[in-house]
Amino acid sequence: MDRRNFMKAVAGGFIAFMANDGVAGERAARGGTKALEPGKTRIALIRTPDRAEGVGRSIRLLGVNPVRGKRVLLKPNFNTADPFPASTHNDTLIHLIAELRELGAQTITIGERSGPPDTAEVLREKGIDELCRRLDVGLINFEELPREEWVRVSPPHNHWRDGFLVAKPVLDADCIVTTCCLKTHGYGGVFTMSLKLSVGIVNKGNMGELHTSFLSQRKMIAEINQAYAPALILLDGIEAFVDKGPMKGPKKRADVILAGTDRIAIDAVGLAILKELGSNREIMEKPIFAQEQIARAVELGLGVRSAGDIEIVTDDPAGRGYADKLRAILAKG
Numbered sequence: 001m002d003r004r005n006f007m008k009a010v011a012g013g014f015i016a017f018m019a020n021d022g023v024a025g026e027r028a029a030r031g032g033t034k035a036l037e038p039g040k041t042r043i044a045l046i047r048t049p050d051r052a053e054g055v056g057r058s059i060r061l062l063g064v065n066p067v068r069g070k071r072v073l074l075k076p077n078f079n080t081a082d083p084f085p086a087s088t089h090n091d092t093l094i095h096l097i098a099e100l101r102e103l104g105a106q107t108i109t110i111g112e113r114s115g116p117p118d119t120a121e122v123l124r125e126k127g128i129d130e131l132c133r134r135l136d137v138g139l140i141n142f143e144e145l146p147r148e149e150w151v152r153v154s155p156p157h158n159h160w161r162d163g164f165l166v167a168k169p170v171l172d173a174d175c176i177v178t179t180c181c182l183k184t185h186g187y188g189g190v191f192t193m194s195l196k197l198s199v200g201i202v203n204k205g206n207m208g209e210l211h212t213s214f215l216s217q218r219k220m221i222a223e224i225n226q227a228y229a230p231a232l233i234l235l236d237g238i239e240a241f242v243d244k245g246p247m248k249g250p251k252k253r254a255d256v257i258l259a260g261t262d263r264i265a266i267d268a269v270g271l272a273i274l275k276e277l278g279s280n281r282e283i284m285e286k287p288i289f290a291q292e293q294i295a296r297a298v299e300l301g302l303g304v305r306s307a308g309d310i311e312i313v314t315d316d317p318a319g320r321g322y323a324d325k326l327r328a329i330l331a332k333g
Contacts, residue, residue: 040311041262041304043269045326047255047318049238054257055095058234059103061315062259066175066231068104073173074137075230077181077197078112081125082247085181085239090131092236096179097135109138111169113200115207119143142167143204150203155300158223159216165203166227179234182270183241184249188217190282192246193270194233194263195293198224218292225263225302233266234259242279252277256322264294264303265310272329287333307331 036042044061046054074097076088084092093110100108110132114122119141123129132139151171154163170176178197185192188211199210202224210220235258241249254273260266271288278284289295289306298305307330312323 036311040309041260041265042311042313043262043265044259045269045312045314045319045323046257047314047316047322048257049253049255051089051091051236051238051257052095054236054238055092055234056099057315058257058259059099059232061313062232062261064232064261065103066261067100067177069106070175070231071107071173072100072105072109072175072177073140073169074100074108074110075170075176075178075197075200076110076112077179077192077200078114078119078122078126078128079200080114080117080247081122084236085183085241085251086245086247087122087126088179088181089236089238090126090128092179092234093128093131094135096177096234097137100177105175107138109140109169111140111142111167111201113142113167113202113204115200115204140167140169142169142201145169153227155223155226158226159213159220160206160223161209164206164224166224167201167203170201170228173228176228176230177232177234178230179236180266181240182235182237182254182273183245184243184274184280184283185246186244186249187211187246188214189221189246190218190291190293191267191271191274193235194230194266195225195297196221198227201227219296222293222296222300222302225297226300230261230263232259232261233263235266235270237270237273240274240277242274242277242283262303264297267294267297268304268307268310268330269312269326272326275329276325288330289333307333 044058046058048054149168150165152163153166180194180197237254237256239251274283314323
């Protein structure tokens with residue numbers, strides 16, 4: 001390298017350093033957190049039974065703002081209208097929408113496809129139509145989209161026979177924010193959090209193949225996630241299904257809200273919470289990164305590769321004590 005190119009490289013590196021330092025400074029100012037080590041991802045953890053407090057604190061602690069000036073598509077968990085944790089709690093949705101507005105989102109639109117029940121029926125039963133009118137939020141029922149509003153996605157080496165159809169509004173969105181629950185899945189998924197949430201962007205016609213692919217189902221769930229990348233993920237773990245699910249099952253309180261940008265990391269920490277609560281054999285007896293949804297997502301490069309890549313941050317003694325427990329569980333697998 002000659003002197004001229006060396007000086008350009010040094011200048012470029014300094015500019016990159018200053019840019020990263022600025023991001024770290026913004027994070028520190030908003031959430032009191034230091035810059036991340038290279039290759040790591042941050043999960044913000046708030047220990048609270050209060051959704052309003054947990055949603056706001058977790059996002060501020062995470063220290064990112066991917067929504068400013070963007071048209072945000074908000075994807076909840078409305079698989080059915082069964083009460084939380086079977087479906088996203090309406091209060092979580094309300095507080096998340098308020099936080100996205102505070103962060104400067106240009107517009108917010110909720111998009112979802114339920115199943116097996118009819119999506120329109122689920123939205124009515126949960127009062128989402130009225131909630132959207134009251135909060136001036138858009139609403140897209142993916143199930144009612146015409147045929148031309150579905151795009152076939154078939155990534156290389158996937159386990160779907162002919163790929164899968166994805167709702168076009170998902171592919172067209174400026175920014176996607178997702179909010180998931182914390183629960184086990186008694187019909188083959190094992191657990192349903194941020195990776196499994198993506199099933200709701202896929203056409204209902206593809207569900208027969210997914211539900212009958214007993215050997216590949218969890219891998220196919222992970223593969224859907226190649227179609228998009230959420231800019232922000234919020235997990236409501238105030239309560240959790242620790243067995244059965246996703247509509248009904250035995251519940252335990254965790255009183256925790258997580259925020260992050262990495263689906264694998266969110267699900268890994270969520271599995272650590274289920275292990276800490278005490279769950280079924282499929283959760284308790286298998287290492288977190290050996291779970292097929294996570295293992296396939298790692299193969300596809302969808303997020304962190306190991307528990308060591310996850311940095312759990314919190315902001316009070318209750319959170320720190322709980323985070324220490326989860327770190328120990330993650331370290332053991």
